[in-house]
Structures are given as structure tokens and as C-alpha cells.
Amino acid sequence: MPSFPLFGPFALPSSSINPKQVGFIANLKLPASHSIVAQALTSLGCMEHRGACSADNVSGDGSGVMTQVPWKLLQASAPEFAGIKPEEAGVGMLFLPNDDAAEEEAKATFEGVVASEGRCRVVGWRRVPVDSSIVGRLARATEPRAWQVVLEPVAGAGSLAGDELERELFLLRKLVEKAAKAKGGALAADFYVCTLSCRTITYKGMLQSSALGPYYPDLQNPLFESRFAIYHRRFSTNTTPKWPLAQPMRVLGHNGEINTLQGNLNWVASRQDSLRAPVWEGRERD
DSSP states (O other): OOOOSBOOOOOOOTTSSSOOEEEEEEOSSSOOBHHHHHHHHHHHHTTGGGSOBOTTSSOBSOEEEEEEOOHHHHHHHOGGGTTOOGGGOEEEEEEEOSSHHHHHHHHHHHHHHHHHHOSEEEEEEEEOOOOGGGSOHHHHTTOOEEEEEEEEEOTTSOSOOHHHHHHHHHHHHHHHHHHHHHHOHHHHHHOEEEEEESSEEEEEESOOGGGHHHHOGGGGOTTOOBSEEEEEEOOOSSSOOOSTTSSSOSSOOOSSOOTTHHHHHHHHHHHGGGOOOGGGTTOTTO
């Protein structure tokens, strides 16, 4: 087991009911580095026994990492991203339908929502490089196309940064999801926003632990730097494995299934008309 700065991988005891493990590596004193990402991938590879494979013995139930947004890598990946100010920009990691027409419709839907909101603009899109040859037969049948989209505030939008920018990106994600669902078809079924944030990004998929790094070459690029990494290898105990359900999720990697999710959603829906907060500026009903 390699040594880790400040914090090492942690997990519930092996006797825990749910056979899963969540890991977290962080360095709060030194600048962001690629070594954090590399160590997270190594640790994730040691967690294969905590996951499961499908009948093809290759397709994993899901694994992934959450890190800071790798601005150096993005700025070097395309000319339009070179002038990005990291403190005033956000990045979306998206799973789009594996179909040309549906993919274009998904992008147009996303851009339409951003334009209608009028506070951010789409700087550009980036196809995330992947190696599909290592994906199992069952996982490949539903493999999405991974894309990143970079956004920044429009001129005149004020000082849109920090918490305010994160809230705006949260609203955009919810509105995009609502628009995609309303269109139905492949857009509703196969469009998923893994993350849309000015702070974090998630790389994940229906992959075995050791396959995550080879599948996403970005994760092996020295320009991919972060001060922390959350990693998880999921064992699907009572849900069907899907690419969007691979851990970590947008906020955390949770060590267990949320069996009462639908019940919780119903309770929130019953109270949504009474949920108000000044920071949303009256946007709750959107």
C-alpha cells in the first residue's frame, strides 16, 4: 500500500453489511499535483475485490474518481480554452447518447438552456478521449459518449464566481435535465450530467477498478492535477448497473445503496411549494 499525504484510503469495516469501499486522498498544504490522482488510481485498483463484474467477467458495476477541475489539462487541450480564468469558469462532464443525431440534439438542448438563462455562455465542447477496447461486452452495449463543456459568465453578468457561480451551474444542470426529459426518446434516456461545477469533476463508468485509468487517458496525463481525490468501486446490490450510477456521484461517494431514495423524493415533492431560500432569488419553481 503506497503512502498518502495527510489522509489515506478509508472504508467501513470488512464486516459491514454493504460490500463497498470509499477512498479519499487529500493534500491541504501543497499545491495541486498529479501524484494525488495517480495514488487514487492505484488505491482504486486495490479495491477490485470490493466490486463485482457482469456475466462477461469484464463489465464492472462501476468505479470512478472525483477531483478538482483539471484546468491545466483543459487549457492545453483546445485553443478556445487557453484563456479560461479558472476562478470564473465551470466545466460539465456529460454522458451523451451514442448516436450522432441524438448527440447533436443533446448539445443543442444544453446550449439552448444556457442561452435562455443569459448569465453564462458556452466557450466550447471537448470530446473526452477514451479507450473503448477495454470495456466489457455488456457495458459497451450501453456505453455513452463522454463530453466536456466549458462555460463562463457573459459580459455584464456581474461578479459571477465562487458560490454564486456554483449555484448558477446547479440551476443550469437542473433546467437542462428538465428540458431533456421533456423531449423524451434517447435524449431523456441516455443524457446524463455527471458533474457541472466550477470546483469538481467526476470521471467514472461501468468499469473494473484497474480499468478506469486506461479507459480515460486524461487521468494519466501529468497535467491532470488536484489537491484531493475521492474514489469508489461500487458493488450493485439492489440496482441494475448503469453508466450514470457509477460512483462517485456529484457530491460524494456513498458507502451504501439509498434504498429509500424514491420515498425521499416523494416527501420532497410534497413539500416543494413551501421550500424557499433567498439565495435562489425566486427560482425555486423553475
